[in-house]
Amino acid sequence: MGTPQLTKNQSLVMGALAHSDGPMSAYTILDKLRDHGFRAPLQVYRALDKLLEYGLVHRLESLNAFVACTCPQDHDHEHGVTAFTICEGCGQVTEFHDEAIEQRLSTLVRAQSFKTEKTTIEIRGHCKSCA
């Protein structure tokens, strides 16, 4: 089971995010898509829900914003824990993955007998250029 065919609205939202150079809020996406017939927030939120489900998009919790996934790999399988650096200067977001962190978190959480459903790792700061 891979990613299903995207609907019209999902494709539009995906396209907007993919062509953006940084994260966008739902309302920013809405504005970008007004020319394509978008009128209400729900059109964006519904599309985002699916795109998040398919793993094509990530939500940045500390920003209330969304980015296209930049994983090199296919999305036929769930990718593990996703982490982000987020530059306060230029808004650049970099997605990365690390097996060691995933393992360590897994160990710590298991020690609490906690069952993980979703892990958020976001690092705010300044990128090389904006230091």
Added chain:
Amino acid sequence: MGTPQLTKNQSLVMGALAHSDGPMSAYTILDKLRDHGFRAPLQVYRALDKLLEYGLVHRLESLNAFVACTCPQDHDHEHGVTAFTICEGCGQVTEFHDEAIEQRLSTLVRAQSFKTEKTTIEIRGHCKSCA
């Protein structure tokens, strides 16, 4: 330099969070403090800003809510990276710290020449009781 004496509003907000059994949104805090003269969101947000600065309170980004810090240690010094498990069932939040994760993240981020200012780690799932 330790934590300064809290102002009246800061004390009230801190008290509300400390006596709560879980995270509270700013507006929930506001409601709890109406009897003590709170009338507007800003009174809460201003107090929270300071409490966050002093490290007495943490913001849960994935919840838009706030919790009292449960560090055993004093707050005379910054504590390192803070992580949370957040149960979707009962709302229980557990704060924890891990040197290994901190180190590993530090390494990865340095490899990007990124300068960290604040790290968010939040694990949503179900606790032992709510499995």
Added chain:
DNA sequence: ATCGCCATGTAATGTTATTACATCAATTGC
């Protein structure tokens, strides 16, 4: 007393997200 600083009070507004309800299209079963 005057100034500067910080905490506070209040109102208005801005931003993010959800609920409720109606409609439409494709699919399934009869």
Added chain:
DNA sequence: GCAATTGATGTAATAACATTACATGGCGAT
């Protein structure tokens, strides 16, 4: 063919979260 189901969509209204702007009050330093 045609009702029933399912999933996507459209629209409006509202809820939830956060900030801006401006005015006031307390208090220590000069």
